[in-house]
Amino acid sequence: MLETGIRLHGTALEEEDFKTHRVFYTTDIPKLQYAWDCGVAMGHYLKGLKQGKLLGTYCKKCKRTVIPPRVFCELCFRNMDKWVELKDTGIVNTFSICYVTWDMKKLIYPEIPAVIEIDGASKGKGILHLLAEVDPKQVKLGMKVKAVWKPKSEREGSILDIKYFKPI
C-alpha cells in the first residue's frame, strides 16, 4: 500500500544547512588521477590526426569501415583487417546547442556538439565533435561540414588537432 499523503522516511536538507553547520558532515577529495593508455588503434588514430588525416578501420567480413577505429570488430568478433584513410568532411547526423558546463555553470557562448558522419566510412559511422563558424539557428541535420585543422606546427596527435567542423 502506498497511499498519497503517507509519511515516508527521508529528511530534506538545504545548502544553507551545510553552510551554517546546522548538520554535521565531512568532506573528502578522493585522489583520482589517471593516465589512460591510448592503445594500439587509438595511438595510430592520433598519429593520423597529427598528420591531418582521419583514419578508420575496415572489417572485410562485415564489409564496414568504422571511425573511431578499433582493433576488433564488435559484430563478428575478429581482428579488423586494414586501415582506411577517410575524408575530413562529413554530414551532421545530430547536434545540440549547449548553454551550460558539466557543473551547471552558464556558458556565454553556447557550444554546438554534433555527431558527424565521416565521408568514406560506412553509412552512419560518425564521431563526436564541435561545430563552429555557423549561426546555431542555421545548423541542420544532413548539413555538409569539413574539419578545420590546427596549423601543422601546433598539432600534437589529439582529437583537438581538429579545432571544429564548419559548414561547406
Added chain:
Amino acid sequence: MKLRKVAVVGAGITKFVRRAQETAKELSYHATKMALDSCNMPLEEIDSVVHGTAPDAFDGVHMKGEYLSEASGGWRKPFMRSYVGGGTGVFAPINGWYLVASGMYDTCVVVCEEKMSSCQPHPQGAFLTIFDHTTERPLGPNLLWIFALEMNRYMQVHKIPREQIALVSVKNKRNALDHPSAQLGAELTVEDVMNSEIMAWPVTRLMVSPTSDGAAAVVLASEEVAKKITDNPVWISGVGWNLDTAYWTNRDLYYPEYVEKAARMAYKMAGIKNPREEINVVEPYDPFAYKELHHLEGLLLADKGQAPRITAEGITARDGKMPSCPSGGLLGVGNPIAAAGMMKICELFWQLRGEAGKRQVKNSPRTGLAQAWGDLMQVGTVVIMQRGD
C-alpha cells in the same frame, strides 16, 4: 531449463529529496525495513540479498555494495551487487528473480539506493568518464550533450514538435503530486516546460529529471513461500535485458534497438503476443521527457514516431487505456539513479494490487511493465509483472 514462479510480496520506499540528511545506509535501511514490514517478513526468513546502486563515485564510497550490505538486510547472508549504469534499478530485481527462479533460494530482498548529493559540485563529475577519454573527453563534454543529441535525432527523423515532448513533463510531474516520495510534483502547462531555461537545445530544464537521494526495495519469494505470505502476490512473468555497443556515434540514435531486444526477450518469457493489448500499465524510464516516448516505441507499445501522438490522445494518462508513468516517473518523483528504476517496480506492485491510492490507474490492470535504461544510450532492462488471479 525449469524455472520456478517468483512473486513480489512486499515493497518499500523512502522520500526522494535533493539532499538527504540520512546516510546512504540509513536510506537503504528505511526502504528495506518498510518492504519487510509490508509483508510481515522477519529478516531471518530472507535467504539472499541483491543490492543495486550506480557508480561508487556518487555516494563517494568505493565498494558501495559491501558498504550497504548490512543496511539492506545482508548481515551474514549471500549478498550480491548488480550494476548496469542507469539500467540498474530494473536489473537488480532481474538478478533477484533468478536467484529464486533457479531454485537456489526461496526468498530474496532486492534493494536499490543512491545518494547523489554526496557528489560535489555536481554528480555529473562522476559521469564524465562515460565519454571516451581519448576521443571525447578532450572536447569538454557534458552529460546533457548525449541526451540532447539523441532527442534532436529522434525529433528530426520523425518531425516531432517539441511541444509534444513537453507534454510528457506535464503529465509526469502532475502524476507525481500524488506520490508521497515525490521531489518535483507540479501542475504545469506545456508553455511552462517550453519556456523554462534552455540547457542544451532541444532540452529545457523542465524536460530533465532532478538529481536525488533515495532508496526503494522489494521482497521476492518462490510460489510456495509467497502463497503463505499473501493472498495477493504479484508475479514476475518476464524479464529481459540487452546491451548495445559503446561506440554510440556509430549507431542511429533515433531508435533504441537494445530496448526492443530486451522487451522481446521479456514478452516471450511472459507469453505476451500483443503487448499493446496485454500491457495495461507501463513505467518506462523517463530521465528526460523524450525518453519516455523513445522507450514506449522501443518496447513496441507504440509505432516508431507515434508515442507523442498516443500521449497527446491521452492513452498514456492515468485514466487512459495504457497509463504510462502513473507514479510520476523520474521527472516528477525524482531520479536517485538505481532507486528510480526500483521505484517503478514498486509502483507496478502497488498498481497491480490496487493499492496505489490516488495514483491508482482506472483500467484495473492485470499486467504491467517496468523498464530502465543506461550508459551511452546502450542498456535496456525490462521486467513484466502480473496480478495473481
Added chain:
Amino acid sequence: MSKVKLPDSKAGKLAWKGDIPITSRYTAGVAGQKFFQALKEEEKILGTVCNKCEVTYVPMKLFCERCFAQLDETVDVGDTGRLVSFSVVYIDLDSKKVNPPQIVGLIELGNSQARMVHRLGEVKSSDLRVGMKVKAVWEMPLGREGKITDIQYFKPV
C-alpha cells in the same frame, strides 16, 4: 585533460591524463547527528543498544544489522576502554615515510563489546600492550567541530 608520455613508454607510447573531478560530502546522518552532538557538546561517546541481540553499536547506528529493529535506546559507553589491537604505521597513502610513525588502535569501549578505531598518543610504541587501559584525550571545547577528531587520540591510563 592533457596528453602525456608514459614514464615507462617505449618509442613514445602515449596516454591521456585526466581526473574525476569530485568532492565527496558525507552527512553524519540521523544517528550520526546525535552521536557527534554528544561528542562535541558533552564529551560523551554514545552507542545504541539492541537488547534482543545484546549488541551495542558505537558510533551510534540507527538500526540493528542482526534483527533489523530501529534502535532508540542510547547508552553512554564512557571515554575509557581496552586496547584490543594496534599497529605502528611508518608509511602514508603514497608509501612515503611518516615521521614520527603513527600509532592506531582498536579500542573496546567501557563494558560494551563495541570497538572503534582511533589514534593512540602519549605512548612509546615499545610500551604498547594488547589489553592495556586507554582513555580519550579530548580536543578543547572551542576547537571541536562534531567530528571524530574531537577526540585527539587515546592514551594509556
